[in-house]
Structures are given as C-alpha cells and as structure tokens.
Amino acid sequence: MKKNWWKESVVYQIYPRSFKDSNGDGIGDLRGIIEKLDYLKELGIDVIWLSPIYKSPNDDNGYDISDYKDIMNEFGTMADFDELLKLAHEKEIKIMMDLVVNHTSDEHKWFIESRKSKDNKYRDYYIWKKGKNNQPPNNWISCFSGSAWEYDKETDMYYLHLFSKKQPDLNWENPDLRNEVHSMMKWWLDKGIDGFRMDVINFISKNQEFPDGINGDFSKYSMNGPRIHEFLYEINEKVLRDKNLITVGEMPGVNVEEAKLYTGEDRNELNMVFQFEHTDLGNGKYGKWHKNSFKLTELKQILSKWQKGLENEGWNSLYWNNHDQPRVVSRFGNDKEYWKESAKMLATCLHMMKGTPYIYQGEEIGMTNVKFENLNDYKDIEIINAYNDLVVKKGRSHDEMMEGIYDRGRDNARTPMQWDNSENAGFTTGTPWIKLNPNYSKINVANQINDEDSIFNYYKKLIEIRKNNKIVVYGNYDLILDDSEEIYAYVRTLNDEKLLVICNFTGNNINFELPSNIKSEYKKLLISNYDKCNEKTLENISLRPYECRVYHI
Numbered sequence: 118m119k120k121n122w123w124k125e126s127v128v129y130q131i132y133p134r135s136f137k138d139s140n141g142d143g144i145g146d147l148r149g150i151i152e153k154l155d156y157l158k159e160l161g162i163d164v165i166w167l168s169p170i171y172k173s174p175n176d177d178n179g180y181d182i183s184d185y186k187d188i189m190n191e192f193g194t195m196a197d198f199d200e201l202l203k204l205a206h207e208k209e210i211k212i213m214m215d216l217v218v219n220h221t222s223d224e225h226k227w228f229i230e231s232r233k234s235k236d237n238k239y240r241d242y243y244i245w246k247k248g249k250n251n252q253p254p255n256n257w258i259s260c261f262s263g264s265a266w267e268y269d270k271e272t273d274m275y276y277l278h279l280f281s282k283k284q285p286d287l288n289w290e291n292p293d294l295r296n297e298v299h300s301m302m303k304w305w306l307d308k309g310i311d312g313f314r315m316d317v318i319n320f321i322s323k324n325q326e327f328p329d330g331i332n333g334d335f336s337k338y339s340m341n342g343p344r345i346h347e348f349l350y351e352i353n354e355k356v357l358r359d360k361n362l363i364t365v366g367e368m369p370g371v372n373v374e375e376a377k378l379y380t381g382e383d384r385n386e387l388n389m390v391f392q393f394e395h396t397d398l399g400n401g402k403y404g405k406w407h408k409n410s411f412k413l414t415e416l417k418q419i420l421s422k423w424q425k426g427l428e429n430e431g432w433n434s435l436y437w438n439n440h441d442q443p444r445v446v447s448r449f450g451n452d453k454e455y456w457k458e459s460a461k462m463l464a465t466c467l468h469m470m471k472g473t474p475y476i477y478q479g480e481e482i483g484m485t486n487v488k489f490e491n492l493n494d495y496k497d498i499e500i501i502n503a504y505n506d507l508v509v510k511k512g513r514s515h516d517e518m519m520e521g522i523y524d525r526g527r528d529n530a531r532t533p534m535q536w537d538n539s540e541n542a543g544f545t546t547g548t549p550w551i552k553l554n555p556n557y558s559k560i561n562v563a564n565q566i567n568d569e570d571s572i573f574n575y576y577k578k579l580i581e582i583r584k585n586n587k588i589v590v591y592g593n594y595d596l597i598l599d600d601s602e603e604i605y606a607y608v609r610t611l612n613d614e615k616l617l618v619i620c621n622f623t624g625n626n627i628n629f630e631l632p633s634n635i636k637s638e639y640k641k642l643l644i645s646n647y648d649k650c651n652e653k654t655l656e657n658i659s660l661r662p663y664e665c666r667v668y669h670i
C-alpha cells in the first residue's frame with residue numbers, strides 16, 4: 118500500500134454558518150474561522166474541510182450556489198478567504214473546499230439563462246423534459262420531499278432537481294458544462310487550495326431514459342450512473358492529476374464494490390468516498406425520520422465490511438458526524454449519565470480504524486443533539502419539507518415525526534459551536550441564526566481546553582497516537598467477538614505489531630474473554646477513557662460503562 122499524506126491526516130469539518138461569528142450579524146463567517154485557527158492547531162488536525170462558502174441564496178445553507186467564484190455576503194469577502202488560506206498554510210493546516218456540482222442554485226446565471234428559451238446557449242446545462250399528460254416526466258421523488266421535477270411555464274417544460282426546486286441538477290452529458298466545471302476547479306486550485314470534498318458526486322451521471330423508479334426512488338437511475346467513472350476520471354485527468362491533493366466523494370447509496378472502483382489506487386478517480394451504510398441504520402417506513410435504534414452487531418458488520426473491503430484496494434474515510442448527521446454521542450452513545458465516557462469511547466472506536474478520520478465541529482467537545490419544542494425553531498429545509506409532506510399532507514402524527522426530527526434531523530449538527538458559557542456560547546454578540554443548544558453552559562470549549570480529562574484533550578491524544586504509530590494508519594483490521602451486542606473489539610496488525618481495541622457500547626459492566634491467541638501476548642495500554650484499568654493480564658476482562666482501551670501488543 119502506497120504512503121500518502123492524506124492517509125496520515127485528520128480532517129476537521131467546519132460548517133461556517135455555525136462556527137464563529139466575527140461581526141455580530143448572528144451568522145458565522147470567514148474571519149471567525151481565522152480567529153479560531155490556533156484552536157484547531159492545538160487540537161492537532163491537518164486539514165480543514167470547509168462546507169460551502171460561495172455566493173448563495175441559502176435555500177440549503179450554501180449547497181445552492183449562485184456564483185462559484187465569489188463568497189457568500191454573510192461570510193465575508195474573497196480577501197478574507199485569501200487571508201484564511203494563507204494563515205492556515207502558515208500553520209501547516211490544509212484547506213479542502215466543498216465542490217457542489219451536481220446542481221447549482223436556480224439563481225446561478227447559467228440557470229437564469231437556461232430557463233429563458235429552448236435555444237438559449239445555456240439550455241443544455243440543465244436537464245429539461247416535457248411533461249407526460251400534464252404530469253412530471255417521471256415519478257422521481259426529490260431528497261427533500263415531493264416531485265423531483267418543477268414545471269416552468271416560460272418554455273412549458275420541467276427541470277430536474279434531486280434536491281430542492283431551487284437546486285436544479287446540472288446536465289453532465291454536456292461537454293461545455295463539464296469544461297466549465299473543470300476550469301472553475303482549476304481556478305480554485307490556482308489559489309492554492311489543497312483538495313475537494315465533492316457533494317453527492319455519484320449523482321452526476323443519470324440514466325438518460327429517465328425511467329420511473331419503484332415508489333419514486335431515483336437511486337437505481339441516478340446514483341453510480343452509466344458514465345460516472347468516465348466523468349470522475351476526466352476530472353482527475355484534466356484537473357487533479359499529479360497535484361497531490363486530497364479528494365473525497367460524498368456518495369449516498371455506494372457499496373464496497375463500487376467504492377473500490379472510485380478509490381482504487383491505479384484508477385485515478387478519487388482518494389476516498391463517504392459511504393452511508395452506518396449512518397442509515399434505523400431507517401424505516403418514513404426514511405430516516407424514526408426514533409434512533411440500532412443493533413451493535415449491525416454497526417460492526419457494516420464498518421467491518423468496509424474496513425476489510427478497502428483494505429488492499431482503495432481507502433476509507435472514517436466519520437460519525439457531519440452537518441447532515443445527528444450528534445454521535447446522542448446517537449450511538451449516552452448523552453446523559455455517561456456523556457463523557459461514551460463520547461470518548463466512540464472517538465476511540467473510530468479513530469483507531471484504518472482510514473482518514475473526520476471530526477465535525479463540536480464533536481471534539483461532545484456536543485449533543487438538541488430538542489426544539491417549537492417547529493419554527495428548525496431552519497433546515499429537509500426537516501421543514503419532510504414535516505409538511507409526512508404530517509401535513511400524509512397524516513403522520515406530529516409527536517412521532519418530532520421524535521424522528523429530535524433523533525435524526527440535520528439541525529442537531531447545526532446549532533452554533535459552543536465556545537464558552539457567556540451569552541450565545543461566545544458564538545455571536547448578535548442574535549444567532551438558529552437557537553443554541555441550551556446545554557452550552559456545561560458543554561463548551563473553555564471548560565475543556567485546560568482540563569486534562571476533557572473530551573477535547575482526549576481527541577487531541579487520539580490524534581497524537583495516530584501521528585506516532587504507523588500501525589494506526591496502515592495496519593490491517595480484524596474484528597473479534599463478532600456476535601457480541603455489547604462489545605466492539607478489533608485488532609490492527611502491521612508486520613509483527615498489533616493493536617487491540619476494546620469498546621463497551623453499553624451502560625453496564627461487561628465481562629468477557631478474548632480469543633486465546635490474543636490473551637497470552639504482552640501488552641501496553643496506549644489509551645483508555647477510565648484512569649484505572651484493573652486487569653494485570655488479559656485473561657478475563659471486565660469493562661465498565663462505555664469503557665474503552667487500546668493495547669499495543
């Protein structure tokens with residue numbers, strides 16, 4: 118396996134809107150990020166993934182871009198961005214930009230032109246189809262509820278939008294459009310950025326027959342579509358090759374076999390992908406809008422399949438959280454009596470795996486899910502549209518839907534970063550664009566940064582361990598105790614070195630035995646979330662609630 122800097126890095130995701138506001142307008146901004154670079158340096162991360170900062174009407178908080186070469190008003194100016202990049206580089210922190218090119222905003226100049234007439238130069242930049250008997254061209258349902266087609270009376274045709282109707286899908290079949298995207302990417306690379314996180318990039322190639330999907334599901338015809346590898350190879354060849362960048366493709370619905378093709382070392386497409394099998398656990402009749410539930414054996418089976426599947430071909434990204442996911446300590450841990458223990462355990466379980474770890478802002482201090490009683494306090498278009506569809510239109514009960522929103526809604530990740538216990542958690546001096554999580558007086562950076570035993574300092578140690586032990590980066594992974602519903606345990610192996618990782622996913626004391634070949638070996642405890650580990654040998658182990666340990670053997 119080749120050695121690469123991006124395999125040895127830890128990435129920190131910033132959702133700028135909710136990170137740090139520098140000018141009191143209630144919205145995070147680029148100068149706010151500049152203020153916090155020393156904080157990130159202290160944590161020890163190598164790369165910042167910046168969620169979109171481009172000009173946008175914010176129908177979907179910047180994932181609807183109206184100008185790829187300009188900065189969103191609320192976030193600052195291009196001069197602020199240039200300064201951020203320069204200062205980050207001075208601190209040896211790289212910057213990975215979000216590339217959103219499955220769709221634009223309907224306010225992008227290409228779309229404004231495109232909708233004007235059938236023979237406009239930009240018409241084919243988007244996907245236009247005639248309706249069928251006064252109905253949309255097919256039955257596809259958008260990710261944000263309702264038909265994926267919007268009727269436009271100007272030309273009496275429909276355009277495709279797999280997300281909101283203000284996010285029309287680009288037509289990648291058109292070589293002019295592809296060239297525009299390539300040259301825009303080069304423009305950013307010329308500024309000196311270090312890579313791209315590519316938004317729903319496996320959606321860009323669509324089956325050109327546009328067949329109906331089962332119950333309106335477009336995934337078979339618009340995910341991992343017929344020309345996807347060709348398009349990614351082309352991007353690589355024309356834009357990325359030989360630049361030693363970091364690239365990660367966000368890919369809902371991707372499986373291991375596909376991921377090998379996307380990330381295979383000799384295939385020249387991407388470095389890694391974000392897969393969703395573990396975050397989709399507990400989905401049901403109403404999609405993700407269900408109360409949180411998962412079986413540990415299922416979680417282990419999924420993550421282990423990815424670990425083994427990409428062990429020799431390709432590379433994994435490792436994440437629990439991002440701006441679309443609920444907070445991990447609330448989802449797979451216990452955000453009440455074992456808040457600190459379970460946040461650390463989950464971090465250990467993920468960071469000792471093989472792949473590039475991603476930390477989402479606030480995860481490193483154990484930020485939790487939020488419960489807003491008033492629906493109006495939710496700002497996310499996905500939540501609002503799903504509520505209108507499932508409750509208002511289809512009659513699901515309000516209470517059941519709210520449970521789903523509390524446990525899985527995206528705004529759980531988007532409440533402002535909790536810096537200290539002053540008003541608005543030190544996020545803004547103005548009125549925050551979304552309410553804070555009221556627990557900020559207890560959970561905040563100021564409380565943790567100087568506390569040796571804090572979640573923050575634990576993340577810092579995990580990052581150091583990765584830096585000081587090649588086995589964490591390059592060792593192979595093997596699951597043990599496969600059938601346990603309580604313990605997640607695995608072994609990493611590099612040459613004659615081994616790491617043993619044992620994590621208790623419950624609030625109970627759990628006794629268990631390790632496989633005999635492991636018990637007998639010499640051990641040194643590298644890290645644990647409890648200070649005294651009772652055992653002298655590995656004969657019979659007892660783990661306390663949410664306890665985890667990593668042994669070097």
Ligand code: NOJ
Binds near residue numbers: 180217316317440441
């Ligand atoms: C995935 C992004 O992570 C999400 O936030 C966004 O809503 C969709 N793609 C559409 O761009």
